[in-house]
Amino acid sequence: MLGAPQQRGDDTLNFSRIEPSENVRLADVEMAMANLLPQKDDVMTSAALYHLRSGGGRVRADLALKSARALRLSRQITIAISAACELLHNASLVHDDLQDGDASRRGEIAVWKKFGSNTAICLGDLMVSAAYSAIASASTDHLPELIVHMHQRVSDVISGQHADLESNCVSIDQYNDVARMKSGPLLGLPVELSLIAAGLSEQVLTATAASDAIAIAYQTTDDISDAERDISSGGLNFIALVQGDMAARVNAARMHATSHARAAIKIATTLPHKSGDGFISLAEKFNPAAEMLEAI
Numbered sequence: 001m002l003g004a005p006q007q008r009g010d011d012t013l014n015f016s017r018i019e020p021s022e023n024v025r026l027a028d029v030e031m032a033m034a035n036l037l038p039q040k041d042d043v044m045t046s047a048a049l050y051h052l053r054s055g056g057g058r059v060r061a062d063l064a065l066k067s068a069r070a071l072r073l074s075r076q077i078t079i080a081i082s083a084a085c086e087l088l089h090n091a092s093l094v095h096d097d098l099q100d101g102d103a104s105r106r107g108e109i110a111v112w113k114k115f116g117s118n119t120a121i122c123l124g125d126l127m128v129s130a131a132y133s134a135i136a137s138a139s140t141d142h143l144p145e146l147i148v149h150m151h152q153r154v155s156d157v158i159s160g161q162h163a164d165l166e167s168n169c170v171s172i173d174q175y176n177d178v179a180r181m182k183s184g185p186l187l188g189l190p191v192e193l194s195l196i197a198a199g200l201s202e203q204v205l206t207a208t209a210a211s212d213a214i215a216i217a218y219q220t221t222d223d224i225s226d227a228e229r230d231i232s233s234g235g236l237n238f239i240a241l242v243q244g245d246m247a248a249r250v251n252a253a254r255m256h257a258t259s260h261a262r263a264a265i266k267i268a269t270t271l272p273h274k275s276g277d278g279f280i281s282l283a284e285k286f287n288p289a290a291e292m293l294e295a296i
Helices: 026-036 043-052 059-070 075-100 111-115 117-136 143-166 172-197 201-233 246-268 277-283
Strands: none
Touching: 026 043, 026 059, 026 075, 026 117, 043 075, 043 111, 043 117, 059 075, 059 172, 059 277, 075 111, 075 117, 075 143, 075 172, 111 117, 117 143, 143 172, 172 201, 172 277, 201 246, 201 277, 246 277
């Protein structure tokens, strides 16, 4: 779990450039995130550490670590990519809870409910800014491309979130587009940035296709447990788009998720140097038993 931040200094993110990525652990990423957030005795610091210490699977950091190791990136670049992706994801969660009115996150009171809406908005913005600071610490000739690509994926997920909030989907194709746009960009980003840092930009679209398929599989499976709430509130849910009794609808959702999970695995196996193995492990979690879903 998140440790206490180190004292600030000019070398806050000056990670060792000698050690390979095999030596990077999740604790290193947690420390990097802590060092990028305010270290003052104020509400923003309290809210930031409260949210990050609440847990979460750190799936995006794990994807970054696995792909960076496969591509033999340096320790510095590995931590930079991992921290940037996790900060962006957590920023999206803070804002998402506020927009959806969800009072809890990871079994704890949501940031907006505990600290207020204004703090939640500012904290999400702060985490986005911190993510760019993290990626800027990557010592590589590919840094400009990393920053531009990260902005593009942030832009994509914002469009997806807006589409979800404003959506009036009437078809499965429309549903897939929203699910892909909302969840795919930040799932794919860790692997995409690793590929760019390794000089393999031509493989980014393949990684994007794999993460898009995983996003649809995840969102469809997640909709099964959220069906009653979403349908009663008029929210977007796969089950509301198919016909039949509830058992038939749930079965259709499971089949839809499984189909896209299998597609993701097939695509991910084509990524070079086994850099898609993290995608494969994630996609394998989606099977017809929705209760086996692990939150991502």
